[in-house]
Amino acid sequence: MPRSTPTSPTSPTPGRRRSGRPGHDADSVLHVAARVFNERGYDGTSMEDLARALGVTKSAIYHHVSSKTELLSRSLDLAMDALFEVTREEGSTTGPAVDRLEHVLRGSVRVLVEQLPHVTLLLRVRGNTEVEKRALARRREFDHLVAALVREGIADGDIRGDVDPAVASRLLFGMVNSIIEWYKPDRGLGGEAVADTLALIAFEGIRTGPKPR
Amino acid sequence: MPRSTPTSPTSPTPGRRRSGRPGHDADSVLHVAARVFNERGYDGTSMEDLARALGVTKSAIYHHVSSKTELLSRSLDLAMDALFEVTREEGSTTGPAVDRLEHVLRGSVRVLVEQLPHVTLLLRVRGNTEVEKRALARRREFDHLVAALVREGIADGDIRGDVDPAVASRLLFGMVNSIIEWYKPDRGLGGEAVADTLALIAFEGIRTGPKPR
Incomplete structure (x- = not known):
C-alpha cells in the first residue's frame, strides 16, 4: 500500500483523481474513508456516504x-x-536497547503524524469483528515488542530498574497515541518537534537538576 | 455527587440496592449507566438497556x-x-509549580483509577450535544491550568526550558488518559504504583545516568 499523499491530507485532488493513476486513486479513497469512519463511526458510514465525501x-x-x-x-x-516498518529500521535493530526504544518511539510519532486518519481508526478499534480482532492482535504484538525493549534496557543498566516495564511501555505509548486526540496538522507544529518533546520527557524527564539516584 | 462505591465497580449489589439508602442507589445507577454507555455507545443505549443492566x-x-x-x-x-477537586487540594495550590504539577498528575491518576467508567465516558465525548460541549469546555479549562503550571515551572527554572509547555502538557496527560485504555482494576496494580511510574517518567525520565545539561 503506497503512502497517502501528504499534500492532500483530507480530500482528494480532483485533477489527480482524473489523472488515471490508479495507485493514487486507491490511496485517496482509503484516506478519505478512514477520515469519514473516524467522523461518523464505521457502523454509521455507508458506501453512499463515502461516495459523497469523495x-x-x-x-x-x-x-x-x-x-x-x-x-x-x-x-x-x-x-x-x-x-512495524519502524521496528525493522536499522535504528530499531542495532545498538543498545534504550536507543532502539527511542528510535521506535520517535518513528511511531512520525507514523501517527503522517498517517493520522488510519492510526486514529486503529486506536479506536474495539475488536467487534474479525478484521478488528486481527488489528488488535497486531497491536498487542507491537506492545510486546516495546515492553521487551524496556526490559532489555533495564537489564543493560540503561533504563532505571524501578520502572515496571509493562506499565512504562503503556504510559510511553499513551503519550504517542495521545497525538490522535490533539495533533492538528495545519497548526505548524511538526512531527519532529513532537518527537523531540516526547523523547525528552520519556528519557530525561522535565525536571531540571540532577536526577535522584 | 457522592463517590461511587469501590467495592461494586461494575455492578450494583442487590442487597445494597434494597437497603433504602437512596444516595447509594443513585450512585450505582450512575456507575452502571457510565459503564453501559462506554460499552454500547451513548446513542446506542436505551433506558430499557440500562434497566436490564441494573x-x-x-x-x-x-x-x-x-x-x-x-x-x-x-x-x-x-x-x-x-x-477539579484535585486542583484545589493543598498540594496543588502551595509550593513550587513543578511540585504542584506533580500533585495534579498524581491526583489525576487517582481520579482515573477510582472513577474509571465516568472518566472513560468523559474522554470519549466528541461535543455532539450541549452537555458534551460543556464537558469539553471544562476539559479545556483543566488543560489550561496544567499548561500554566508547566510554564510557571519553566519560569522558576525547575522545568527544562526546552520543552514546549502546550505540547508537554498534552503528552503528560496523554500518559494519564491512556489509563482508560489499559488499566484493569482487578489485576492487582494499584493506582499509586501507576502514579509512581508516571511521575518517574514525567519528571526524571527512564534513562539512567546524568541528564545532559
Missing part, C-alpha cells in the same frame, strides 16, 4: 475495493504496517 | 434521574468535579 459514484469506489470491510481492513493494515 | 425497572431509574441526558451530564460532571 465526490464520486459508488461504482468508482468499487473499482478499488470490494466492500466497506475491505476499506477498514486496508486502513488498519496500512497503520500497523507502518508501525 | 436489574430494575425503568421507573426505578426515573426515581433517580429524569432522562438519559441527565445520566450523561451527571457522569461527566462527576469526572470533571473530581479532577
Whole structure:
C-alpha cells in the first residue's frame, strides 16, 4: 500500500483523481474513508456516504475495493504496517536497547503524524469483528515488542530498574497515541518537534537538576 | 455527587440496592449507566438497556434521574468535579509549580483509577450535544491550568526550558488518559504504583545516568 499523499491530507485532488493513476486513486479513497469512519463511526458510514465525501459514484469506489470491510481492513493494515516498518529500521535493530526504544518511539510519532486518519481508526478499534480482532492482535504484538525493549534496557543498566516495564511501555505509548486526540496538522507544529518533546520527557524527564539516584 | 462505591465497580449489589439508602442507589445507577454507555455507545443505549443492566425497572431509574441526558451530564460532571477537586487540594495550590504539577498528575491518576467508567465516558465525548460541549469546555479549562503550571515551572527554572509547555502538557496527560485504555482494576496494580511510574517518567525520565545539561 503506497503512502497517502501528504499534500492532500483530507480530500482528494480532483485533477489527480482524473489523472488515471490508479495507485493514487486507491490511496485517496482509503484516506478519505478512514477520515469519514473516524467522523461518523464505521457502523454509521455507508458506501453512499463515502461516495459523497469523495465526490464520486459508488461504482468508482468499487473499482478499488470490494466492500466497506475491505476499506477498514486496508486502513488498519496500512497503520500497523507502518508501525512495524519502524521496528525493522536499522535504528530499531542495532545498538543498545534504550536507543532502539527511542528510535521506535520517535518513528511511531512520525507514523501517527503522517498517517493520522488510519492510526486514529486503529486506536479506536474495539475488536467487534474479525478484521478488528486481527488489528488488535497486531497491536498487542507491537506492545510486546516495546515492553521487551524496556526490559532489555533495564537489564543493560540503561533504563532505571524501578520502572515496571509493562506499565512504562503503556504510559510511553499513551503519550504517542495521545497525538490522535490533539495533533492538528495545519497548526505548524511538526512531527519532529513532537518527537523531540516526547523523547525528552520519556528519557530525561522535565525536571531540571540532577536526577535522584 | 457522592463517590461511587469501590467495592461494586461494575455492578450494583442487590442487597445494597434494597437497603433504602437512596444516595447509594443513585450512585450505582450512575456507575452502571457510565459503564453501559462506554460499552454500547451513548446513542446506542436505551433506558430499557440500562434497566436490564441494573436489574430494575425503568421507573426505578426515573426515581433517580429524569432522562438519559441527565445520566450523561451527571457522569461527566462527576469526572470533571473530581479532577477539579484535585486542583484545589493543598498540594496543588502551595509550593513550587513543578511540585504542584506533580500533585495534579498524581491526583489525576487517582481520579482515573477510582472513577474509571465516568472518566472513560468523559474522554470519549466528541461535543455532539450541549452537555458534551460543556464537558469539553471544562476539559479545556483543566488543560489550561496544567499548561500554566508547566510554564510557571519553566519560569522558576525547575522545568527544562526546552520543552514546549502546550505540547508537554498534552503528552503528560496523554500518559494519564491512556489509563482508560489499559488499566484493569482487578489485576492487582494499584493506582499509586501507576502514579509512581508516571511521575518517574514525567519528571526524571527512564534513562539512567546524568541528564545532559
